[in-house]
Amino acid sequence: MSIMSRLKAALLGTSILLAALSPQAEIVSHATAATTKTAMESAVRATLPNGLRVVIVPDRLAPVVQTQVIYLAGSTSTPENFPGTAHALEHMMFNGSKGLSRDQLSTVSARIGDNNNAFTTEDTTQYYFQTPAQNLGLLLHIEADRMRGALLTETDWDHERGAIEQEVSRDLSMPFERYMIRQNKALFGGTPYEHNALGTLPSFDKTDATVLHRFYDSWYQPNNAILLIVGDVDPQQTLAQVRSEFGSISAGKVPSRPVINLKPVTAQTINEDSDLGEGVLTLGYRMPGARDSDYATAQILADALGSQRGALFELVPQGKALATEFQYSAHAHVGSGNAVAAYPKGQDPKAVLTAVQNVMAQIRAHGVPAELVEAAKRKEIAELEFDANSITDLAESWAGALALNGVSSPADLVQAFRDVTPAKVNALAAKVLDPAHTVTGILTPTDTGKPTSGEGKGPEHLLTPPTTAIALPGWAQKEITTLNLPPAAPQPAAFTLPNGLRVLVQPEHVSHTVRLYGSIRHQNDLEEPKGKEGVAGLTNELFLFGSTTRDRLALAAALDDLAADANGGTSFSLSALSPNFDKALALLADNELHPAFPAQAFSVLQHQSVAARGGILQSPAYRFQRAGLKALNPLTDPTLRETTPQSLAHLTLQDVRDFYAKAYRPDLTTIVIIGDITPEHARQAIETQFGPWKAQGPAPVVDLPPRPLSKESHSIVSDPGRLQDSVYLLETVGSGVRNADRYALEVGNQLLGTGFSSRLLQDLRVRTGMVYSAGSALEWSRNRGAFLVVFGADPNKVNAARKAAERDVQDMRDKPAASEELAIAKASLLRAMPMSRASFDALAGQYLELINLGLPLNEPDERAKAIYGMTPEAVQAAYQKWIRPGDLAQVVRGPAPI
Secondary structure, three states: OOHHHHHHHHHHHHHOOOOOOOOOOOEEEEEOOOOOOOOOOOEEEOOOOOOOOOEEEEEEOOEEEEEEEEEEEOOOHHOOOOOOHHHHHHHHHHEOOOOEEEEHHHHHHHHHHOOEEEOOOOOOEEEEEEEEEHHHHHHHHHHHHHHHHHHHHHHHHHHHHHHHHHHHHHHHHHHHHHHHHHHHHHHHHHHHHHHHHHHHHHHHHHHHHHHHHHHHHHHHHHHHEEEEEEEEEOHHHHHHHHHHHHHOOOOOOOOOOOOOOOOOOEEEEEEEOOOEEEEEEEEEEOOOOOOOOOHHHHHHHHHHHHHOOOOOHOOOOOOOEEEEEEEEOOOOOOOEEEEEEEEEEOOOOOHHHHHHHHHHHHHHHHHHOOOHOOOOOOOOHHHHHHHHHEHHHHHHHHHHHHHHHHOOOOHHHHHHHOOOOOHHHHHHHHHOOOOOEEEEEEEEEEOOOOOOOOOOOOOOOOOOOOOOOOHHHHHHHHHHOOOOOOOOOOEOOOOOOOOOOEEEEEEEOOHHHHHHEEEOOOHHHHOOOOOOOOOOHHHHHHHHHEEOOOOOHHHHHHHHHHHOEOOOOOOEEEEEHHHHHHHHHHHHHHHHHHHHOOOHHHHHHHHHHHHHHHHHHHOHHHHHHHHHHHOOOOOOOOHHHHOOOHHHHHOOOHHHHHHHHHHHHHHEEEEEEOOOOOHHHHOOOOOHOOOOOOOOOOOOOOOOOOOOOOOEEEEEOOOOOOOEEEEEEEEEEOOOOOOOOHHHHHHHHHHHOOOOOOOHHHHHHOOOOOOOOOEEEEEEEEOEEEEEEEEEEHHHHHHHHHHHHHHHHHHHOOOOOOOHHHHHHHHHHHHHHHHHOEEEHHHHHHHHHEEEEEEEEOOHHHOOOOOHHHOOOOOOOOHHHOHHHOOEEEEEEOOOOO
16 A cells, blocks of 8 residues: 555545534534544544534553643634733633632642643633543543633732733743744734734733633633543543533523734834844745635645755755744634744844845745655645654644644645645745745844833732642542552563664554654763864764765655655654655664765854854853853863864864764664564664664763762843843752652652642742742752752742742751642652653653663653652651752843843
8 A cells, every 4th residue: 555545544534524414413423444443533523512512532552631622712812902811811710610729620630640731822722631541531520610610700810910921021031932923913913813822911910800701701612612532532431421521511602703804914124132142034924824725735835945955944054044944833814934044143144134035036936846845745644644643742633623724633634735736835935925025033142132021010919828638529539539550561672782772662553653763872071072072063963964875865855755754863763654664764774874974064064053152152041051050060070061163163074973983882872663563573674774883992981970069059141131030949969860769859849849739839829929930850860960940030029939949948858748748749640650651752752761861661660669658758858868958059040130
């Protein structure tokens, strides 16, 4: 069977036309297939009598389920002069409903894995939960309760305003976000799309509970919502549960949707100060929306424009730009495209701007090469198959198809992509890439930027924390009271080649695809020769330029022919459709084992790296990261070695070849293969392609040595262009990953700073509104550990937030956690474990991390047992021994004066 035929069989099995029935009749459709059903082919759809659309998509990748409730109302539906209403309501939906208070909701969420959130777009507001599959009933009850039972009190909004305004400050501190706000007005002025979904500080200041209730009652109705359920579920049983929970909710009257009357775009240039280490410019175009008949053509045009074989990307190997890409963002009724290029700080952008303009002019005049159009079509269709490799990606794919594209399934897009022709692509390019309607943006790195907006007024009162344990309603208590160990994780097939290369294979048949993840254990700070800092990075970048048998363009063309992706380097990867895995693997191995390292490419990359490095070293982001390293490490530590323009300029092509010969070794390499393949097939393929690889000389040292305990210090990285300070409180932990108290520290960290119910988030956000986000983390390597608290706040709130954070850390040492609080933390960790296997990427990442840390593959099962038996006293003792509040270093990046 050909690739296209196989994809058609796998993806188009759900394209069944529904009969035209009465709007009040329940509609159910079942996808059928003669062969083994994929996730898409097994989907069940229903429309309840109240108008709620239900889509259930089974995926057996992990014992996990994800729900999304999608309300078809976003920022374009908000009242005039209140662009943030949809976003504000999103926040308030977590502040309690008739059946579950705010504190009860956060407690329940934590007990079932703490993987839930929401996001607002221009067209939708989407609420998601991901939990172990047995907790689906709980999710349905929560969502049904808040669909029409949200409380939305004035008191809660007066407080929640502080957190949402901190979110606005965070986003307005990002130069590209500021630019996109201005570009939206230029492209979509006079329509509801001229405002993004974030909202503005003035609109939040004048928002009250009346505004929120009016919006909620208008748009949060079952007949304006989609309930999407994806994961390890039985569709018929799930549909019965949905009917039971949502069936009694009455339909409501939904307002008319805004009419979108687009005006011609006037060419203009927008200049924006930036704190990035490189300059960025963009040519912005108005493009079709997701429901436009030209949507598929626009997506293929964008893919072709961004191709590594395209003229835009060619500016990089020509030395005319540091990087390029083409970004396409489609809302329901409008879209935007951006040709983006980066250039060194301090360089006049005129030359690169002219080069990008010339490329786009040539494409507008002469079109896109037909082979790039066909390659883009193959990859877009294949990507729909790859989505099944992640429960979250599969849910997002369905959500986009249903809510934005307005089709019944992602599979319905396949025919649309097939129908795209080079003539259609070129006609659209001629229409949209018109310089007379182009918005040009130039983001110039500067050290003197100023915030673009002032502070919001913040919370008007503080919330009182509960004085007793949170009592849950019976329906919630019954489902989550009993805590069991998660099922033992299945172990991959494992083998080691004679050359020392380690291979893990995990067969998963949720799609007709295979993904390979390769990792070479390395530590650049130890392996780069003195005076040659930066050679590792240049070596990695040069893999782009192909192998000794296929140059850059030939390699890219061969991968395009297979609808595959591959990348070489110390972290290498491959994504391929099952029938094409062997051919794609041969291309990857050829690139990884026989890189071309062409002299001309080396010269161009070296010149670009030297030109860009000075700006990167001056950038606040780099200096912030550098300040954190200095706070943790002694001055002679290898991690404080620095790549400079001078060290890069002194490199030679022979240095690259020598580094490759020393650092790229099979005996330091692990390959993980996951997907539609047998262990026997995978072993044979890897032995064929990677078996001849031989190591040269002794293996390099790749583990950093232990380091002394860090001490308290203070540093500020000035970034005048930001509204908000980013704050790190950090210190070393005097042990590596084999610390005997590691699991006790992990449970304590869950209590302290992971998830919405954690002490840090409750004290810094939920109770006080001082920050939008706050958390803590423990980081481990084989010989080292570190503890980190992070939050973002307006400068005038930083001191109070730090004091609250330090009190929370000290409390972990001073007294044992209450039994109920510990139970919540343990439940959250244990019930989250199945979710670590809910995507190929997460599963491979877990395997590679265990191997990199020198831990056995069954470590997750041992971790579960340790967490299950953890006591409050053990957690307290671990914090007393390893965490030192008095030694926390503070690093601040923001507008605060030095």
